[in-house]
Amino acid sequence: MTHTRALDRITDKSEPSHIVILGAGFGGVYTYTSLPRWVKKQYRITVIDRRNHFLFTPLLPEVAGASLDQHSIVEPIRDIINRDVTFIQSTVISVDTNTNTIVLPDTIITYDILVAGLGSKTHFFGTPGAEEHAYILKTLDDAVHLRNRFIDTFETASQTTDPVERKKLLSFVIVGAGPTGVELAGEVSELLFDTFVHQFGSLDIDDVTLTLVNSGDDVLSMFDLPLRQYATRALTRGRVVLRNNVRVTEVTPFGVVTDTGEEISAQTVVWTAGVTANSLTCSCGTFTVDRGRILTDRYLRAESIENVFVIGDMALFPTEDNRGLPMTAQVAKQQGQTTGKNISRLLKGQPLYPFVYHEKGLLASLGSFDAVAQMKGFRFKGVFAWFMWRTIYLFNFASWKKRFKIMADWTVNLFARRDTTRL
C-alpha cells in the first residue's frame, strides 16, 4: 500500500484508521495527550517504545549525582495512555513508508498514520576510544550506572594504600560544557566534594579532581555572557577544574588525550559532548535524511510522505538558517502538541496547522541552590533561578504522583546528604 492509498483509507470513514506512535518520549507522549478525545475513542491507536516508561531527561544529572531517586523521574507509559490503547514494548527495527509497515523483532505492523519520535543517541564525533571507554548520560540506566561508578570508585580508593593509584582513581573528567555537562558537573562536584568527602574520612579532598573539558571558549554557549561568566565562577567555586578551548581527540582507559597532545588522567570519563547527536535510532525506509535527521515540511510531515509525521530530535524542521531546531525537550513537546492537533485535522480532511516554535527560555542548574535562567530578555541567577528551574521542571512533569515524589526528594535534600546506596 502506498502512502497516498493510506491517505484515501484515512478519509474513507468505512474503516477505522490505525494511528501508530513510535517512541514514548517527549514528542510521542505529547502527541498522544494532544489527540482529541473523539480520535482516541474512534480510532485504533498503538504506541511502541522499547522502554515501558516515559523518561524526564532534564533530571538525569540529579539521578547520576545521587540527589534524586531514579523512580522519581520516570512515569509508566500505561499510566499515561488509556487502557484501550495498545502499547507494545519492543524495539523498532525499521519503517517502510512504501508499504506503510513497521518492522519489530517478531512482527510487522501496518499503519495509516505514523508519528515517528524515536529521539537521538549519543554522538562521539568519531573520537577514538570514546564509545569504548567513556560513560554516557542518555537513559535512566546510564544515570544509575554512573552513580554506581562514582560510589564504587570511592569505595575502591578508600582501600587503596598507594597514594598515586588513589589519586588516579579519584580523577574524573566530563567532556562537554553544554547544559548536560554543566548540570552534571554541578551535581557531581557536590557528590564528590561534599557527600563523599564527609563519608570517607580516610580520603583527602585534595586527592579528588573533577575536570570539565570544553572545546568552546565558554561553558553554556547558548546563554548570554553574564550568565556564562556566573556559571564559570559557580563551577570553579565548586572545585570543578574548567578547561576551555580544549578538544578531546582520544579517550583511553586512563583518561583523555587533547588536541595539544596533553593527557588528562582520569579513571572515569563521562561524554556529554554529543548528547545533541544527529544519528538515528532506526533504519528509516525511504525518508530523506540530512545530517542524520529526517527532513520534514512545515507541518512536521516527512518530506513528500503525507501520512508520516516526524517529531523531536529525529526531525530536521526547515528553518531560515537551515540548521533545524535545537534537539530539546521543549521543541519535541511543542511538536508533539501540534502533531496531535494535526492528526485530528487530517482525519477530518481539514488543512493542517504549520508548526511554529515558541522558545520559552533557557535554564541550567549549577548544583544545589544555584542556577542560571534566561527568559524573554530577562536574566536570572543564583537561588531565585534555582527555584524557578525547579518549579518549571516540576510542572512540566507528567503526573502529580511523581511531582510530589520529586518535591519530597528535594525537601529531604535540604536537610540531609545525598543517598549513596550502591544499587
Ligand SMILES: Cc1cc2nc3c(=O)[nH]c(=O)nc-3n(C[C@H](O)[C@H](O)[C@H](O)COP(=O)(O)OP(=O)(O)OC[C@H]3O[C@@H](n4cnc5c(N)ncnc54)[C@H](O)[C@@H]3O)c2cc1C
Ligand atoms: C541528560 C539530558 C538532559 C537533558 N536536559 C534537557 C533540558 O534540560 N531541557 C531540554 O529542553 N532538553 C533536554 N534534553 C534533551 C531532551 O531530552 C530531548 O531533546 C528530548 O527528549 C527529545 O524528545 P524525543 O521525543 O525526540 O525523544 P526522546 O524523549 O528521547 O524519546 C524517544 C523514545 O523513543 C524510544 N526509542 C528509541 N529508539 C527506539 C527503537 N528503536 N524502538 C523503540 N523505541 C525506541 C526511547 O526509548 C524513548 O522513549 C536533555 C537530554 C539529556 C540526555
